[in-house]
Amino acid sequence: MAVKAKRPLYKRKESFAGFLFAVPALVLFAMFAVYPIVRTVYISFFDYNMLKPPVWKGIGNYTSLFTDPLFGQSVRATIVYTLGTFVPTIILALTLALLLNSQLKGIGFFRTLYFTPVVMSMVVVAIIWKLLFSFRGPINQLLSPVMSQPIAWLSNTRYAPIALSIMGIWKNVGYFTVIYLAGLQGIPREFREAARVDGASPWQLLRYITLPLLRPITVFVTTMAMISGMQEFTAQYVMTGGGPNGATRVISLIVWETAFVFMKMGRAAAMCVLLFLALLIITVLQKKWLLNSDY
Amino acid sequence: MAARGQAARRIKISELATYAALAIGALAVAMPFLYAISTSLKDPFEVFEIPMKWIPAVAHWENYVKPFKTMGLARNFLNSVIVAVSVTTLNVFTCSMAGYSFAKFRYWGRDFFFLAVLATLMVPLQVILVPLFELVKRFGWINTYRGLIIPAGTSAFGVFLMRQYFLTVPSELMEAARIDGCSETGIFFRIMLPLVKPALSTLVIFIFMNNWNSFLWPLLAVTREEMMTLPLGIASFESTYSTNYPQLMAVSMASTLPVLIVFFTMQRQFIEGMALSGMKS
Amino acid sequence: MNHRRIAVPILVLVALLAIGATSVGAAKTTLTYWTHSHPPMVELTKKLIAEFEKENPDVKIEYTAVPNDQFFTKMLTAMSTGTGPDVFNMSATRIAAYLDSGVVMPVMPEAFGFKSEEELKNAWVPGTLGMASKNGTVYGVPSEYNVSALVINAAHFREAGLDPAKPPRTWDEVRSYAQKLTVTKNNQIVRRGFDFYYVPNFYWLDFGILMLQHKGHILDENGQCVINSQAGVDAMTMWYDMVYKDKVAGPQYSLKDSTNVMIDFARGDVSMFISYPWGLGLLQDSPVWNDTVVVPLPQMDLANPVTHCYGYYWMVNKDTRDGALAWKFVNHLASYPELWLKEVSFIQPRKGWTNTPEAKAFPYIDVWMDEMSKSTFGDMSPAWAEISSAIQRMVEKSIMNGVEPKKALDDAKKEIDAALKQ
Numbered sequence: 002m003a004v005k006a007k008r009p010l011y012k013r014k015e016s017f018a019g020f021l022f023a024v025p026a027l028v029l030f031a032m033f034a035v036y037p038i039v040r041t042v043y044i045s046f047f048d049y050n051m052l053k054p055p056v057w058k059g060i061g062n063y064t065s066l067f068t069d070p071l072f073g074q075s076v077r078a079t080i081v082y083t084l085g086t087f088v089p090t091i092i093l094a095l096t097l098a099l100l101l102n103s104q105l106k107g108i109g110f111f112r113t114l115y116f117t118p119v120v121m122s123m124v125v126v127a128i129i130w131k132l133l134f135s136f137r138g139p140i141n142q143l144l145s146p147v148m149s150q151p152i153a154w155l156s157n158t159r160y161a162p163i164a165l166s167i168m169g170i171w172k173n174v175g176y177f178t179v180i181y182l183a184g185l186q187g188i189p190r191e192f193r194e195a196a197r198v199d200g201a202s203p204w205q206l207l208r209y210i211t212l213p214l215l216r217p218i219t220v221f222v223t224t225m226a227m228i229s230g231m232q233e234f235t236a237q238y239v240m241t242g243g244g245p246n247g248a249t250r251v252i253s254l255i256v257w258e259t260a261f262v263f264m265k266m267g268r269a270a271a272m273c274v275l276l277f278l279a280l281l282i283i284t285v286l287q288k289k290w291l292l293n294s295d296y
Numbered sequence: 297m298a299a300r301g302q303a304a305r306r307i308k309i310s311e312l313a314t315y316a317a318l319a320i321g322a323l324a325v326a327m328p329f330l331y332a333i334s335t336s337l338k339d340p341f342e343v344f345e346i347p348m349k350w351i352p353a354v355a356h357w358e359n360y361v362k363p364f365k366t367m368g369l370a371r372n373f374l375n376s377v378i379v380a381v382s383v384t385t386l387n388v389f390t391c392s393m394a395g396y397s398f399a400k401f402r403y404w405g406r407d408f409f410f411l412a413v414l415a416t417l418m419v420p421l422q423v424i425l426v427p428l429f430e431l432v433k434r435f436g437w438i439n440t441y442r443g444l445i446i447p448a449g450t451s452a453f454g455v456f457l458m459r460q461y462f463l464t465v466p467s468e469l470m471e472a473a474r475i476d477g478c479s480e481t482g483i484f485f486r487i488m489l490p491l492v493k494p495a496l497s498t499l500v501i502f503i504f505m506n507n508w509n510s511f512l513w514p515l516l517a518v519t520r521e522e523m524m525t526l527p528l529g530i531a532s533f534e535s536t537y538s539t540n541y542p543q544l545m546a547v548s549m550a551s552t553l554p555v556l557i558v559f560f561t562m563q564r565q566f567i568e569g570m571a572l573s574g575m576k577s
Numbered sequence: 578m579n580h581r582r583i584a585v586p587i588l589v590l591v592a593l594l595a596i597g598a599t600s601v602g603a604a605k606t607t608l609t610y611w612t613h614s615h616p617p618m619v620e621l622t623k624k625l626i627a628e629f630e631k632e633n634p635d636v637k638i639e640y641t642a643v644p645n646d647q648f649f650t651k652m653l654t655a656m657s658t659g660t661g662p663d664v665f666n667m668s669a670t671r672i673a674a675y676l677d678s679g680v681v682m683p684v685m686p687e688a689f690g691f692k693s694e695e696e697l698k699n700a701w702v703p704g705t706l707g708m709a710s711k712n713g714t715v716y717g718v719p720s721e722y723n724v725s726a727l728v729i730n731a732a733h734f735r736e737a738g739l740d741p742a743k744p745p746r747t748w749d750e751v752r753s754y755a756q757k758l759t760v761t762k763n764n765q766i767v768r769r770g771f772d773f774y775y776v777p778n779f780y781w782l783d784f785g786i787l788m789l790q791h792k793g794h795i796l797d798e799n800g801q802c803v804i805n806s807q808a809g810v811d812a813m814t815m816w817y818d819m820v821y822k823d824k825v826a827g828p829q830y831s832l833k834d835s836t837n838v839m840i841d842f843a844r845g846d847v848s849m850f851i852s853y854p855w856g857l858g859l860l861q862d863s864p865v866w867n868d869t870v871v872v873p874l875p876q877m878d879l880a881n882p883v884t885h886c887y888g889y890y891w892m893v894n895k896d897t898r899d900g901a902l903a904w905k906f907v908n909h910l911a912s913y914p915e916l917w918l919k920e921v922s923f924i925q926p927r928k929g930w931t932n933t934p935e936a937k938a939f940p941y942i943d944v945w946m947d948e949m950s951k952s953t954f955g956d957m958s959p960a961w962a963e964i965s966s967a968i969q970r971m972v973e974k975s976i977m978n979g980v981e982p983k984k985a986l987d988d989a990k991k992e993i994d995a996a997l998k999q
Contacts, residue, residue, distance in 0.1 A: 018480040019401025026394035026450040027409060033428060033447040034416035040427035041419065051426070051657035052678035065999055071992065097321065100314050111318050113560050115325055120555040122509040122527060125548040129332050132541070136829045137346045139331060151765075153829035156775070156977045171328065179501070180457070183494040187464045217460040225453065228417050238646070242777030242833055245973040257422040261650040262962045264674060266426065266657075268999065273423045280418040284411070341844055341863060425650075430658045438660065512647070516654050519609065519641045519662075535615045536645040538836045538859050 038277075045270035055267065062271035072272065074247050075255040081162050082237075082251055083230025086169035091222055093174050098181035099207070112182070116175040123172070127239035130168040131155065134240070158248040161241050165249055168236060173229070177222050184218035185211070224284070231280065252276055336360070336545035343541045359546040363533065368521060369547070372529035377554075378441060379514075379525055380507040383448045387503040390450035392496065395458025396484060400467060410459070417452040421512065429516050443517045444525070448507060454499050461495035462488065497562040505555050526551050605637045606899060608906055611652070612666035612720075613889070614642040617858065617921045622910070629909045636902065656680060656894075663897040664906055666720050669708045669888045669954060670961050676711045677959040682893045684715045688904030689911075702926035708954050709890040717890035718911050721923035723853040724886045724948040725786065725874050726941070727751075728860075732868040733758050733768070733848040744872040748790075748815060751849065751875045755825035758848040766827060771849040772838050773816065775831030780972040781965045783851065785955045786885040787812035790877035795964060795993075796956040802964075802993040804971075805986035813982035817975055828977050857940050858922035871941035874948060886952040924949070963996035 045062055047055035066072050101112055118126065133140050134154035141151040154164040188211065196210050212219075234253035237243055243250030243258075252272065260269035330350070335343055336359055338352040363369060398410045428447065437443030465488065473483045489496070511527040518524050530547050533540060612622065619642045626638045641662075643651050649671070655661040667675060675681050686697040694715060698706060701718065709717035731741035737757045745751040755770025773783045788795065793808020803809075819826045830846075831837050839856055841847040843863035851874065852860075860869055876882045891910060893903040914925040915935035924930065924945065936942055958964065971989035974980045 015474075015480065016401055016403040019397050020403045020406075022393040022397035022401075022484065023409060026390040026413070026455055029390060029446070029450040030413055030416060030452070032431070033449075034419075034424070034452070035412070036431065037424035037427035038416065038419050040430075041423050044427075050674070050678060051653040052675065052680045069995070097318075100318055103314065105311060105314065109560070109563060111322060112563050113556065114322050116559055116563075117329055117552075117556065118325065120505055120559065121548065121552050122511070124511070124527075124531075125332075125545070125552075126328075128539075128541070128544065129328050129335075131832060131834075132335070132343070133328055133331060135344075135832055139327075139348050142347055151829075153977075155833065156828045156831065156973075158978055171325065175325075176502075179498055183461070183498045184464070186494040187461065187492075214464070217463045221456060221460040224414070224456070231418070232420055234420070234422070240833075242969070244777060244833075244969065245828075245977040246970050247973075253420045253422065256420050257650070258962075258966065260423060260426075261653055262966070263960075263996070264653065264962070265999065266423075269423055273419055276420065277415070277418050281415060284414065284418075341840070344840055344844055344846075422650075426654050426657055429654050433658050433660055512650070515643070515647055516651055519611075520639060521641070531644045531647075532614055532619070532642060533616075534644045534646070536613045536835065537615050537855050538839075539834060 041270045042274055044267055045274050047267045049266040050264040051266050052264070058267060062268045063275070066268070066271055066275065071247065071250075072255065075250050075252050078162070078247070078249055079231055079251045079253075082165060082169065082233060082249070083227060085162060085166035086173065087226035087230050089166075090170050090173045091177060091226060093170065094177035094222070095181055097174065097178045098185055099211075101178065101182055102185040112179075115178055118172045119175040119179075121172075123235040124239060126168065126172050127236045130164070130171075130236075131240045134164050134168075155241050156245050158245050161245055161249050165236055165240060168240070169230075169233070172236075173226075177226070180222060181215065181218060184215050188214050220287075224287075227283070228280070231276065332545050333549060336542055336549055338542050340540055340542055356542060359542045360550060363543055363547045364550075368524075369526070369529045371522060372524050372526045373551075375441075375523060376508060376526040379444045380504050382441070382445045383507045384500055384504045386445070386449040387451055387454050388496065388500060391454030391499060391503075392458045392489060392492070393484070394450070394455045395460075396462050396488060398455070398459045399462035400465075400470065400488070410455075413452045413455050417456075425512065425516060428513075432517060437517070439518055439520050439523050441523075444514055444523075447513070448510070451503060451506075454503060457499055457502075458492070458495060461492045465491050501559050501562050504558050508551075508555050605635050606902065607637045607639055608664060608897075608899075608903060609639045609641070609662040610664045610906070611641050611643055611648075611662040613645040613648050613668075615855070615921070618642075618721075618923070621916060621920050625910055625913065625916075629906060632909075636906075638906065659896065661894050661896070663894050663899075663903045665892055665894070666889050667717065667892050669890060670957065670965070672709055672717065672890060672892070673957045673961060674959040675892070676709075676716060680895050681716050682895045682897065682900050682903075684718065684893075684907075685901055685904040688901050689908040700928055702928060702930075702949070704953075705926040708888065708957070709892065717892040718907065718927075719925060720889045720891050720910070721855070721917070721921075722886065722888045722926050722949070723855065724924065724945060724952045725851050725853055725884055726944050726948050727849060727872050727874050728842065728852040728856065729849045729870050729872060730842065730845065730847075730865055730868050731870050732865075733845075741870055744870070745849075745875055746873070746879060748787075748875050748877055752815075752819060752823055752825070755819070755849065756823055759823075759825045761824075766824065766830075768845070769827065769830065769841070769847045770823075770825035771819065772826040772830070772841070772847050773851070774835070774838050775828045775833055775976075776835050776837070777833060777969045778965060779835065781968045782885060782887060784812065784816075784968055784972060786851070786874070787815060789883050789885050789953070789955055792878075794956055795968075796958055800958065800997070802990050802997065804968075804993060805983070805990045809986050810983050813971075813975055813986060816972075817982050820976055821979065828973075854918075854924050854939075854945055855922045871944050873944060874951075882951045884948055884952045885955050886949075887954065960993075960997055964993050967992040967996065 044055065046058060046060070048058045049055035097115060101108060132138055136151055136153060140154070144152070152160055154160045192210055192214070193206055196206050201209070232253050233251060234257060237249045237251050237254050241249045243254050256269050256272050259272065260266050334350050334352065337355045337357065339356055342352055398406060432438060432443050432447060437446070469487055470483055473487050509527060511531065514525045514528055518528065530551060533544050533547065612618065622640060626640055630636060630638060652661065652665065684694070684697060686692065686694050689697055691697045691700065698715060705719055705722055706715050709715060727744065729741060729744055734741040739754060739757060745754045751771055758768070758770035759766060760768035788809060791808040791812045793806050793812060795802065795804045797803045820828070830841065836859065838847055838850045839852065839859060842850050843860055843865055845865055852871070860866055874884045891907045893900060893907065897903045911925065911927060914927050914930040915933035917923045917925050918930070918939050919935040926949065930936060931942065931946055967989045970992070971985045974988065975982050975985035
């Protein structure tokens, strides 16, 4: 902040040039993201089935959501999926990135292999895992030496969320690995070499040099993980249809159902607005972390 | 001498351990993939055989050929290439420029803009589809490449990604270039952009991939067969009443290949990036 | 370095070309037509369109088969912005909502070559147009009318000492046969005597059959939810008992795929299941086809047999520019029941559909005809989709989580009441 106060006047011209760099993206955002979002907020105050003209409803869509146990269940399912998938994913991704950040022979092969699941479309991935998790499918076959009974992965309220998280980890690890990898490439090697000369152990190296330098990347990774966890839809739709008994009926799924299956667009919009506010609050709470640019 | 020998041995052991860890992980990652390939070569009833066979009795290679013969997948493929390449090109510019702006300049409203861009990520796509469609329709872009490309012309993910990487680049380099009389565009394109090459290749990979697999928006924005992209073509295999799993797997595997190629080419950039950071010293 | 300098402008050029390229509009009259996707249906549709375009050279049909999962997403987005298709194929379960919103056009009898609506109504098997009618006006004609029947594996019957010529006629018989047909190995069911569909958006159909036969309803005449009546409890308890008491069926075997139980039957892992005519189209290629026998759907009350059916209807957008042409196109599609039966295994109940050689050659045509005479659509409502969603959770709660049927039904009633109120 002190830097800002001392900023000399001649920098203003550069500031304006800096702003211009953002303009193309901002224009596109304003048109294709901000405008539709504002429309969504507006529609959330209406009764709207998309076939008849909307009818004003005030805050009715919101008040009915607060007392809806199904919406509450959906919020819970979303949190379970997000934490259950992305906490292990981020830890694994960082570990893998550290392992892959070498010039060992054949490392390109490993990088490509680990990235393969990311490349595949979620629909296909979900179908593959649906087959893998089937009652007498390959996973239960692999587990048969240790389990006396096969597990009903997708039709048991306890196991279905676990199954989805396993699939989610498999699908997403490569994504965050690549991002960490690109971050690791950016760390000047002499930093670590200097530390090594000073006798730092590999653990100390990680703890005091690598991780702090990766902080901007970690900010990115956790934020993106939270958002993609909240937005997942295809996996649940294909693998469990939100079941059993709503155990995997995540928010995106209930939003889509409410809008396009139940034809209650206003209600779906209200759900989105609430979700948006929740995420925004979390983001603002991390604002300092997010906006800090003095690394 | 002895100490150095020890160090060399330690490195070898750590190398071996790395390989071992990577190999175990690779097996776990590869298993579902191998399963998909195995499924793609089966006949529809063989898929559910118990116990499952990893190698089908007869390899049905025609699963890979038939779909491309009977459906307009070649045209879909071309459309996908056009859309994904255009979108990626646009994003390389819009995202890196905006990310650079948010990371390296101070101006009024910067943090607000940045947070607003991030906020757009937080709305489930399903609900903004209708107003977005309405807008694109008003522009007359339904059933055109424009309708598929321009709304995807920038990405909050990409801007955020690029901003975070630009944060890791020291600002002194910019200052030095300014003192040397370099223009702002010059600084960006000639000095800053080359420094974040690994990040750029990451961006290219992700944007290309996302658009290659993009399904919901093209489904809405396109109704004419000749404008459909690959995921829409593949989806036409799905039937209300039955799914031909082997053919679905075969087509999906085949459609994954282009993205893997992009990735494999791009990941060389990482190694170049590594060499670069070595040169800095 | 050089190739990269060239690459960037080329990429930009490609992008600009793509953006600049406009699709050329046709000068002909264009009708858009959307359906859900089922490859044999898509194939026949394309054939019939080509024919129609040949007969009407100034008309172009723009046909899109939309994946079933996304059909309503695309449909509603388009309808809400005035870009909906001229003609579309609509699930009977959703017709009520569309009729309720007044976005579809009544049929034009003249376009079918009829003088009056009465004449048109007379051309279809009685009762089959009811689903697409409101206050006596017809808004659509069926493209597929799916009645259910029981399909059994005769080889399994003989193996279990049962006579395939004497199939189960009541649900009690189904249960006792199923226990004989079920094969268990090491405490594990390896062959299920009978099983249901476990598809999230299909639970209502199996439950609906049981409910109807127990003479119960989901909604009463006033539109109030009565799902947790004694009939409902009995219906659900039967399903529950087959899984937990008789141990002849089980949701864990399911892939939640619309044809999973059929695939299991085709592989010999299930001995009896409920099928629809299109199922035979799929079973014909399977290893068990020679042992496949179609028999009437089991009943609760043999004196008053009743079955549940479902279907799709051709409808026309109210905002279409040329309604007469749109209905003329529908008439063209609806004029070949024999082709739809032979090539797609869809029943189109236009009177006389059973008299063609194709119909006579269709497997078990007598059974299907007989079942059709007992069939009804059950309770439909504009809020049907939410009711179906509540039934999904109800069945999963009871059948997968083992919650007592009564409790699951009470919960479903609460959810449906809340949905109807919103």
